[in-house]
Amino acid sequence: MNVRKSSAGSTVFQLLNYAFFGLFTLSCVFPFYYLFINTISDNNLSATGYITFYPRGIHFDNYLEVLKIKGLGTAAFVSLYRTVVGTVLTVGASAFLGYLFTKKEMWGRQTSYRFVIVTLYFSAGLIPWYITMHNLHLTNNYLAYVLPSIISPFNIILVKTFIESLPPALEESASIDGAGYARVFWSIVLPLSAPILATITIFSAVYQWNAFIDTAFLMTDTKYYTLQYLLYRYLNEANSLANLIKSTQDFNSLNLQNMQTPTSVRMTVTMIVVFPILFIYPFFQRYFVKGILIGAVKG
Amino acid sequence: MSSASGTNPGTNAALAASPPPRRRGLANKYKLFLMALPFLVVTFVFFYLPIYGWIYAFYDYFPGIPLAQTEFVGFKWFKSIASNPIQTEEVIRVMKNTIAMSGLGIVTSFFPIVFAILLTEVRTGWYRRIVQTLTTIPNFISWILVYAIAFVLFSVDGGLVNTLLVKMGFIEQGINFLASGNNVWLPMILWYWWKSLGWSAIIYLAAITGIDQELYEAAEVDGASRFRKIWHITVPGLIPTFFVLLLLSIGNLVNNGIEQYFAFQNAMNKDTIEVLDLYVYNIAFANNFPFATVVSMLKSIISVTLLFLANRLSKRVRGESII
Numbered sequence: 001m002n003v004r005k006s007s008a009g010s011t012v013f014q015l016l017n018y019a020f021f022g023l024f025t026l027s028c029v030f031p032f033y034y035l036f037i038n039t040i041s042d043n044n045l046s047a048t049g050y051i052t053f054y055p056r057g058i059h060f061d062n063y064l065e066v067l068k069i070k071g072l073g074t075a076a077f078v079s080l081y082r083t084v085v086g087t088v089l090t091v092g093a094s095a096f097l098g099y100l101f102t103k104k105e106m107w108g109r110q111t112s113y114r115f116v117i118v119t120l121y122f123s124a125g126l127i128p129w130y131i132t133m134h135n136l137h138l139t140n141n142y143l144a145y146v147l148p149s150i151i152s153p154f155n156i157i158l159v160k161t162f163i164e165s166l167p168p169a170l171e172e173s174a175s176i177d178g179a180g181y182a183r184v185f186w187s188i189v190l191p192l193s194a195p196i197l198a199t200i201t202i203f204s205a206v207y208q209w210n211a212f213i214d215t216a217f218l219m220t221d222t223k224y225y226t227l228q229y230l231l232y233r234y235l236n237e238a239n240s241l242a243n244l245i246k247s248t249q250d251f252n253s254l255n256l257q258n259m260q261t262p263t264s265v266r267m268t269v270t271m272i273v274v275f276p277i278l279f280i281y282p283f284f285q286r287y288f289v290k291g292i293l294i295g296a297v298k299g
Numbered sequence: 300m301s302s303a304s305g306t307n308p309g310t311n312a313a314l315a316a317s318p319p320p321r322r323r324g325l326a327n328k329y330k331l332f333l334m335a336l337p338f339l340v341v342t343f344v345f346f347y348l349p350i351y352g353w354i355y356a357f358y359d360y361f362p363g364i365p366l367a368q369t370e371f372v373g374f375k376w377f378k379s380i381a382s383n384p385i386q387t388e389e390v391i392r393v394m395k396n397t398i399a400m401s402g403l404g405i406v407t408s409f410f411p412i413v414f415a416i417l418l419t420e421v422r423t424g425w426y427r428r429i430v431q432t433l434t435t436i437p438n439f440i441s442w443i444l445v446y447a448i449a450f451v452l453f454s455v456d457g458g459l460v461n462t463l464l465v466k467m468g469f470i471e472q473g474i475n476f477l478a479s480g481n482n483v484w485l486p487m488i489l490w491y492w493w494k495s496l497g498w499s500a501i502i503y504l505a506a507i508t509g510i511d512q513e514l515y516e517a518a519e520v521d522g523a524s525r526f527r528k529i530w531h532i533t534v535p536g537l538i539p540t541f542f543v544l545l546l547l548s549i550g551n552l553v554n555n556g557i558e559q560y561f562a563f564q565n566a567m568n569k570d571t572i573e574v575l576d577l578y579v580y581n582i583a584f585a586n587n588f589p590f591a592t593v594v595s596m597l598k599s600i601i602s603v604t605l606l607f608l609a610n611r612l613s614k615r616v617r618g619e620s621i622i
Contacts, residue, residue, distance in 0.1 A: 270444060
């Protein structure tokens with residue numbers, strides 16, 4: 001009697017548990033699916049809310065048409081630029097500084113290290129930071145996207161910890177052969193640190209791609225807008241978006257069914273912005289997970 | 300430095316025999332520092348120089364006019380927090396929002412533990428892996444994209460939820476979920492967990508894997524139920540991690556960031572969504588720079604103090620620091 005009761009309870013628990021995770025997972029995935037089926041469905045049906053669970057009137061014009069909107073190409077370029085250049089700079093600098101900070105013979109090592117790491121815990125505040133950027137002429141300036149990210153204390157900690165865990169014999173043998181610090185770094189430490197560098201590369205690329213607050217603070221000229229910020233403007237400025245669409249559209253060449261609407265533009269741009277993340281995530285998931293676990297040990 | 304380079308050539312053979320750190324000459328210790336120097340300068344410029352910006356709190360500064368031509372007013376803007384009734388009211392409102400949202404985050408910070416424990420109870424390997432992969436995705440999209448999703452699902456015209464509700468006859472007209480004067484604390488914490496629950500659970504999932512399996516086996520021999528095993532073995536195993544994260548979030552009580560609230564803010568929900576960072580942004584871009592600087596500055600000081608206290612607490616309780 002007793003055994004039966006507990007196993008029934010256990011089955012109910014298992015069912016509820018599976019259902020809970022099923023529903024939560026669905027809530028994480030469905031929005032992306034919903035966006036996608038709307039961008040490839042008949043725009044009139046989509047704009048009036050007729051596309052809910054499956055696509056209708058499939059076409060891919062939206063992805064071509066949206067590229068004609070003034071400013072979108074530039075924004076895509078700015079986003080790509082900051083992702084590539086910003087990531088290369090921060091990974092390079094974190095690797096090199098992380099390596100230097102493992103050198104016990106370095107003059108002022110402890111102080112320099114603390115000087116960098118303290119910035120994790122203290123900042124002067126958003127407005128003082130903005131004023132500084134303004135005084136440095138880094139407002140409406142492409143450099144503002146990549147220069148401040150060169151120093152990433154968290155990444156430096158990760159690299160330093162990783163290099164310290166490598167067998168010192170490898171480095172020693174190279175320096176006995178007469179290699180200088182730069183050379184040891186380039187041909188020994190860098191290749192050996194590939195796993196940790198992959199982790200911080202993927203993290204900073206996602207960070208750069210997703211960043212938008214710096215645009216809101218620093219950029220007033222639309223040519224410096226990133227995709228993220230442009231999308232934000234599209235979501236909030238319905239009227240100007242409608243005008244923008246009108247000014248871009250060539251009425252003669254388009255069939256009226258797939259005219260761009262504010263809804264179609266918003267959804268298509270959202271898909272374009274989200275796509276790189278969805279695309280890389282399955283391939284790099286283990287690096288993400290590794291990143292948080294090392295961070296948890298040392299952070 | 301000169302003495303170091305002078306002795307180097309003559310004692311090469313002797314140095315080569317000694318262990319590596321000493322074999323490198325004295326010059327090397329400065330060379331290493333010089334290699335790090337450019338990066339220290341960058342750190343100084345972007346992280347320390349802004350502290351100089353604090354002086355704007357003591358002037359009647361207005362953007363466009365050089366600081367040298369503006370009047371030094373001492374603590375006028377600091378005092379105005381208490382003396383100017385409008386500003387007092389605003390600061391109280393903003394502090395309420397800040398502490399409410401951080402507080403809700405702290406109160407619900409056990410969610411990832413529950414998520415992790417329940418997920419380990421899922422015995423079907425592929426199902427567990429799929430859940431784990433897909434629920435972490437939202438963590439890697441920006442708050443703008445989360446807002447775009449909220450927009451597509453909940454907007455008043457054409458949003459999925461409104462369309463379905465109208466079609467099914469529950470409501471006649473769409474409800475404006477996103478732009479209403481209702482309090483947004485709860486929706487904000489729900490969006491927060493939608494985005495980060497799966498990801499935050501990973502650290503606990505790893506901790507559960509690290510718990511000694513023999514404990515469970517021994518408990519089973521003793522006839523412990525599923526719940527008792529969770530309560531007496533799994534939970535105590537996760538508490539140390541939880542405690543560190545809890546202390547960190549207490550240290551970050553006033554740092555709830557700007558991104559989420561910036562993305563979701565509009566004219567209607569401004570009263571309950573404005574947290575400190577967002578408030579500072581809004582008043583600065585309404586051209587009240589000195590007051591925005593004052594609030595920024597006080598926030599930084601409070602934040603560092605809290606973090607310091609949390610760290611002290613951690614040292615006392617766990618004998619280990621969190622930072």
